[in-house]
Amino acid sequence: MNISSITSDISGCVFDIREFSLFDGPGVRTSVFLKGCPLRCVWCHNPEGLNALPEILFSISKCIHCGSCKDVCPLRGNDKCLVCGKCASACPSQARRVCGRFITPMELLNEVLKSQPVFEISNGGVTFTGGEPLMQIDFVVETAKLLHDKGVSVAVETSGYSSAETYQKLLDVVDFIFQDVKHTDDAMHKRYTGVSNKPILANLELLKTSGKTFVVRASLIPTVNDSQENLLSLAEKLLDADNLQGVELLPYHSSSGGKYSLLNLTPPMTFQEKTFGDEVLEPFRKHGLPVRLL
């Protein structure tokens, strides 16, 4: 679903805006987290980004059982939540909060421009992440144009799961891309993310010929995608990419599943944490590709 199409004007659904990020692209950046993702990676650490629409998060450990939320709820908590936010406003202990809000490109521009002096000093900018920014491509494109008009650079972190046409729209406006690759084997990709990797690998080929600077990011999930075979296969797909700045490998942390309880969900799967060493870098180094373990 393209969220922009369900509102009268273009708007995006954003669930977080974080300033002063040092890990989401060049310089100091403001990261904008967009709601909605077509993948269901079993290790996802941002489950509040999966649903494309606003929703209520509930922290049972903060709840003091005062009943105020039920008193104000137009549905008395008995039907499908309207996400009106009345319970969150009434909650005295911040146990409930609305996750996600609609915002226009101009409103987002005005929010992020607060950090423009920092962007200028550090050669930073704005990074769209999520969730999956490609699900809100019209919003990303419009906001990126406004940011460029103000001299602000735009980066995107994406799964790359979209049609070629949508991905090309992104390439046309973005300055820098973090391209995630979950698995190079299609059957394994389907098993652990719920979707085929074919559109992603096809879009990776578009990216390689686009001239846009990019970094490949790969989460290392023990027993899923940390084999030498998979890492070597990924390295081989990057050999002819002159615009590749490097590969970043992100080890799995089981603590990242903590947010699921806020959505009354349990993490789909958990894995044994593992300490990775040079063995995961070697498949890239042997081909002369810049790589680092984060």
Ligand code: SF4
């Ligand atoms: S968001 Fe509104 S409808 Fe949903 S539970 Fe809270 S008060 Fe009720």
Ligand code: SF4
């Ligand atoms: S208003 Fe907040 S503290 Fe009171 S019962 Fe509802 S969630 Fe719990």
